[in-house]
Amino acid sequence: MSEQQAASDVLVSFRGVQKSYDGESLIVKSLDLDIRRGEFLTMLGPSGSGKTTCLMMLAGFETPTHGEIRLGGQLLNNVPPHKRNIGMVFQNYALFPHMTVAENLAYPLSIRKMSKSDIEARVKKALDMVKLGSLANRYPGQMSGGQQQRVALARALVFEPQLVLMDEPLGALDKQLREHMQLEIKHIHETLGVTVVYVTHDQSEALTMSDRVAVFKDGIIQQIDAANVLYEKPVNSFVANFIGENNTLHGEVLAVEEGSAVVRLASGDTVKASAICVNRAGEPTSMSIRPERVRLNQYADACENRLSARLSEFIYFGDHVRLRLEVAGQHGFMVKVPVGELDSRWKVGDSLNVGWMSHDIRALDSAVVSH
Template sequence: MLKARDDQHAFVAFERVQKSYDGENLVVKDLNLDIARGEFLTMLGPSGSGKTTCLMMLAGFETATHGEIRLDGREINNIPPHKRGIGMVFQNYALFPHMSVAENLSFPLEVRKIGKSDREAKIKRALDMVQMGDFAGRRPAQLSGGQQQRIALARALVFEPELVLMDEPLGALDKQLRETLQFEITNLAHQLGITTVYVTHDQTEALTMSDRVAVFDDGRIQQLAPPDELYEQPQNSFVAQFIGENNTLTGTVSKIDARTCVVRLDSGEEIDAVPVNVTEVGETTLISIRPERVEIDPQLGPNAHTLQAEVLEFIYMGDVFRTRLRVAGRDDFIVKTRNRADQVRLNPGQQVSIGWLPQDCRALDR
């Protein structure tokens, strides 16, 4: 079972939760997940992986086929959405177009029968939190996309929920605005101590914003970890490929112990790697190496692996150079090097040596 960092303080709990729409095929398979109070957890995965279905079951818009969902120790499977006390932010903002900004924020307070003076104070506080205090009288159509998303966030926070769910809230925004709001949402959630469950298919967004990330595929959590651990120590080939850019080489385990293994590549070379989910000699494996861990004309010392490579592309990207190489029979091996004043430009067809440290190379399932 996948647990929160402090098992006794799990604020949200999924216990053996399953979901099927047709009675045969499971879109969520035996989910066990605890989320700590105040945690910012992101559910990350491709379309159809089950992440949004999990969010909708937590919100109450979908019903679990099997298992139990608890909020602050209380089972909520049969509690309707409007009685769960959960704030929601969607990609399409879901603002009422015929209402002003203030009226949009007032609506969830009126539903909870909060008095007028308290409503006004809460609305002002929520708008100030998202830097929209001067926009109370405008209609949604008079706002930009980024402003509408700030109002949607304020509406989710205005009744001071302990849990906020966000479903691809920044997907419709341009890159620069998206990055700005990523930091604003994260900082706000931590300042207010709100437990946040955030759904996205954007890996950078997940790594930037989260305390932990649950990577979904085929209805299951493939790995649950803090962002740095997820990136640096992927537990299987799906996570390694889905999170960030990744180089892969294929081969067969020729020697193995608890801390290291030797892999004979399909092209014949032998390299050392960290055995992650290979256990015996003869197993086929996929080697994972991050592009920034590889050096061209390496100066890494005697323990480094070196291979010969042919330059296929050398691309200037501003802060980094991206070099595509032919390595061990593959044409998709990428090296990223920081832009330095002494950077030597490489030409297609040029032969170079590349290298990396064995601890940066992981032997995963093929």
């Protein structure tokens, strides 16, 4: 792809964007980010990490302290929200209670001075898309939370914006409905090809829905990648711990060679790992390994790294069981075992062998936890 093509493929760009509310502390620090046309990008991070502030600057409800935000090449910094042609979906739905569903959807079209027949056609199409065609004459107060959220979604899409922003839109729904709506939104995105920027602190939601996920911490994107890359190849200990379940083993690097590190644990055991954030002997490191990558007993025999462990707890999850182990003097080490591989003779207090391949464990930064 040529540079020109790559540039035309970008719908939104942040360049050197900073945001401070008090002139001193930066909520967003020198953000550079390109969002591609048609992609579903999720901004993920804990409270206060800057993700919602980025969304609000893109929507026009906040102004960058420094830097530029462009949409389709146009500088947005001084464009008011209602002139940005961006759809928005919030957690609290923000529907007009005195208007019917159809009137709520017609509102953004009528302020764009569309003809009555165009408005009717678009409202019908949008309601059919969210499977609410039969409820056009109801008022928001007569609908469930899930139905109201569908109306809010339809209203954000009805004027066919090039960009839709969603701020924790499913946060108020119960688990089952939330999971159902995640798939609905994903399918609507695939059908329409509209660009979506989605904000959440729910990592499973981010992994389920997104083409790419930007992981925020302290106003900085730590890593931006496809969900499977974030999960399998976190670039630092924050991402490893924030995305999915993770086991951490702390140690000191003994040697680094050709992308591999040998690490000594506090117990004296040594482990071979992929060297990600370590360069030389003597460095402290925290190593990351996913619970499903760990093998037990006879399954551990073929692994490069083998340690002994003590079984502390069984946690039953239906299709699999999680075992909490003490490994190398560290508690809370989790292993996922499919029900079919569980040995019925195992009991709390037993010694088990654990093992994993060196490419499945990543030697990251030392993860000094700051509070």
